[in-house]
Amino acid sequence: MTSKPLNVSVWRQDVLASFVVFLVAIPLSLGIAVASGAPVAAGLIAAVAGGVVAGLIGRSPLQVSGPAAGLTVIVAELVQTYGWRATCTITLLGGLLQIVLGACRIARTALAVSPAVVHGMLAGVGVVLVLAQVHVVLGGSSQQSALHNLAELPGQLAAPRPHSALLGALTVLMLLGWSRLPKSGPLRLVPAPLPAIALATATAWSFGWDVPRVELPETLFGGWGAPVLPDGSPVAVAGAVVSVALVAAVESLLCSVAVDRKRPPGTPRTDLDRDLLGQGAGNAVSGFLGGLPIAGVIVRSTANLEAGARSRASAVLHGVWVLVLAMSCGPVIEQVPLTALAALLVVLGARLIDIAHLRDLRHHREAPAYFAALVGVVVLGLGEGVLVGIAVTGLLALRRLTRLAIRVEHLVPHLEDRPGPVRTHVVVEGTLTFLGVPKLTRHLQDVPPGASVDLDLNVDFMDHAAFDAIHQWRLAHERLGGRVDIDEVHEAWYERAVTGEMSSPRKSPPPSRWWAPWANRRRRHEQELDAPEVSPAAVLLNGVREYHGRTARLVRPIMAELAMEQKPQHLFITCVDSRIVPNIITASGPGDLFINRNVGALVPRHGSRTPDDSVAATVEYAINVLDIRTITVCGHSNCGAMAALLAGGAEVQHLPGLSRWLKHGNHSLARFLATDPSGDDTPPLTRLCKINVMQQLDNLLTYPWLRQRVESGEIELVGLYLDLQSAEVEILDRATGTFMPVPDDAAQARTVT
Structure with a gap:
């Protein structure tokens, strides 16, 4: 040039x-x-x-x-x-x-x-x-x-x-x-x-x-x-x-x-x-x-x-x-x-x-x-x-290339009302070579004889020594009455070794970021292929097809186990806002969260003049049928429902159903107005969003049967707040009425609430 x-x-x-x-x-x-x-x-x-x-x-x-x-x-x-x-x-x-x-x-x-x-x-x-x-x-x-x-x-x-x-x-x-x-x-x-x-x-x-x-x-x-x-x-x-x-x-x-x-x-x-x-x-x-x-x-x-x-x-x-x-x-x-x-x-x-x-x-x-x-x-x-x-x-690069992470979870039944077989979940991530065989063998030997094992191989390479170690252990474990289900997240190194098909695997396209919005993934696809505009229904079906092609086979063993019975551990009440994805911010999967979503994450008070039993019905079922012991209310920044409350409901007057529902937020607004903001440079909308979480936890306590179980220690209430811009979650310290970063240690997190 x-x-x-x-x-x-x-x-x-x-x-x-x-x-x-x-x-x-x-x-x-x-x-x-x-x-x-x-x-x-x-x-x-x-x-x-x-x-x-x-x-x-x-x-x-x-x-x-x-x-x-x-x-x-x-x-x-x-x-x-x-x-x-x-x-x-x-x-x-x-x-x-x-x-x-x-x-x-x-x-x-x-x-x-x-x-x-x-x-x-x-x-x-x-x-x-x-x-x-x-x-x-x-x-x-x-x-x-x-x-x-x-x-x-x-x-x-x-x-x-x-x-x-x-x-x-x-x-x-x-x-x-x-x-x-x-x-x-x-x-x-x-x-x-x-x-x-x-x-x-x-x-x-x-x-x-x-x-x-x-x-x-x-x-x-x-x-x-x-x-x-x-x-x-x-x-x-x-x-x-x-x-x-x-x-x-x-x-x-x-x-x-x-x-x-x-x-x-x-x-x-x-x-x-x-x-x-x-x-x-x-x-x-x-x-x-x-x-x-x-x-x-x-x-x-x-x-x-x-x-x-x-x-x-x-x-x-x-x-x-x-x-x-x-x-x-x-x-x-x-x-x-x-x-x-x-x-x-x-x-x-x-x-x-x-x-x-x-x-x-x-x-x-x-x-x-x-x-x-x-x-x-x-x-x-x-x-x-x-x-x-x-x-x-070079040594650091070699260490990264041979890094191997192994997690073992022994799911041993400990409740008399929930009997079941001993299950072990083993997750292997990284590059699986002969250097990692001693570590892998040590963890596999700790698996109880006769246990059902879910072995997830999330590896980018597996050499013959690693394959032989896994295969021989699998044969020995199944001879003793155990069961081993192997899921390979990326390329099927183990399956190809078992079948003898050891030709170089075809390079599949890199997996899309499943947690990214459709619009982001489609925008990239359009830039690459100059694809025409499609209808929202077609986008939804494309998402289902992507799920069938990439995710269904991975979650199928879990879903099969949960097909006849759900065992959630938490009731999660949050807003219907499309930017809030509970399973992402809690790193949870199928069967973990029993979720109730509504406009503003509101909990109508017991005996409210505007009757609505949907939230109460969810809480009753979660506590009395599913035996859930934790209820979480999660708010978020820039909540449209809270903005409507600050505006006095003028923006939603043409929506009668929504206007009636937002009356359940009046106690949050009153609490906000009664709070002295001096010395606090937090924007008013942010303060109201956080106060709303505190108020909804208090609204839960207006139900006598729930309050009694909370005071006896059977039920734990947790308040969370998601800042959308930073994607950070804060937890409510109910003793001081302030939100703080979630501690690294889970035990500390329990003491905060």
């Missing part, structure tokens, strides 16, 4: 944005060069190469490349091991490797590295960077490793050089304070590193403090020499080249993806393969000219984006400004204290340790890989730390 020609407006935005990025790049490039143990000019050369070469060849419109803090540790190790000129050769070779990878169009495979490892690596680099540069801030020098820096830190803190420490503190305070300025103010147009470094430089120059400063060659390329081959084993050198190429590539690709998510409308997406070619060319040129390795840098790219850039011209121009400054303003740059650059890197390193990423990783249970990479980078080194993180990621 060819890019559109730039108009005057776009050029103006790109030129202004390039100046902003240029101001960010100068101090960062100098600081990263110092931290890497490379010549200071190497940072400027890398900034020029990253801007001009990578900007022209790459296809990431808003990404800005240059020396990156994430590569500081690996470059420092290479400089110490091979020397600076050889490190330049490794950078050049790493760039050529990136060009090969980009030409092979495998850029996206680099994204297969878990973000947990990448963020852990960056956090480890941040820790190493902070530990090393704190010594420079305090007037000392960094050691060879992070552990040595940590060990020497107490002594450095005890005897800092005052001038260096003051300049470092001043730089850090300026960086932190600048970020607190109003975003709309004119000062925020200037990036924080520039005024921080400028203030530290001016302070050192004004007071004549003798502190180490930047040293530049007479010209930017004045000390240039041809790169030399590293003196070491070919395997070690190849490993170094691969490390530089892959780490820089992954960091650049992740930066490209992050910038793409924030790009303005009309800006083209990044071509990752072409961008990798640009990164490789930039590294090859930077290494040849004596510069640091480059990568896409999120700090500069974000500054570019926020400054209003619209094309890659901004990144290219920023490299041009760096070249012009380096050629003409060398004496000014040489006044910059190294302490100020070190303080800038301390702040930058601290920001690499992003706690927000860790919170997201904890939700996906990938934090171990993050910490493994972090600790590995700090203790072992960058390459080794990344390998440790990848290894832990």
